[in-house]
Amino acid sequence: MAAVARNFAAIGRSLAAMGQEISRLNSEIEAIKQAKPAAVKLTETGELRLRRYLHERIARYFNNRELRELMNWFGVNPENLPGDGHKDQALQFVLYLIRRNKISQLIDRLRELRPLVEWAEQM
Numbered sequence: 599m600a601a602v603a604r605n606f607a608a609i610g611r612s613l614a615a616m617g618q619e620i621s622r623l624n625s626e627i628e629a630i631k632q633a634k635p636a637a638v639k640l641t642e643t644g645e646l647r648l649r650r651y652l653h654e655r656i657a658r659y660f661n662n663r664e665l666r667e668l669m670n671w672f673g674v675n676p677e678n679l680p681g682d683g684h685k686d687q688a689l690q691f692v693l694y695l696i697r698r699n700k701i702s703q704l705i706d707r708l709r710e711l712r713p714l715v716e717w718a719e720q721m
Contacts, residue, residue: 649692651718652704657688659712665691671707672700 660668662684669676669691679690695704708717 645696648701648718649689649696652701652708653685653689653692655715655717656692656708657685659715660688662687664711668707668711672704 656665656668665684665688666676669679669687672691672695674691674694676687676691679687679694681687681690692701692704695701705717708715
């Protein structure tokens with residue numbers, strides 16, 4: 599009987615230690631959830647907002663043919679851009695021009711082609 603009591607006592611101590619460890623780990627998890635590491639940006643940058651804004655507007659106000667013509671005007675072969683579908687092509691086109699620092703030229707051209715549409719301010 600004494601051996602059983604000792605086993606129950608040992609199990610009780612183990613459970614208490616596990617409970618404390620679980621509490622400690624839960625506290626660490628909460629601290630990690632609330633921490634905002636400097637390397638992680640939780641908000642979009644202006645460039646990301648502009649990129650999204652432009653590609654959504656281009657996809658809305660230009661049909662497939664017009665988008666291809668716009669790409670050709672910039673010397674971009676639509677066949678060389680990845681993406682399936684109209685919206686993907688618009689996004690890839692905007693990304694292509696961002697990489698080549700041609701966004702201000704794109705906005706100027708968009709304003710020429712669709713003067714009644716409100717286009718983003720230039721970067």
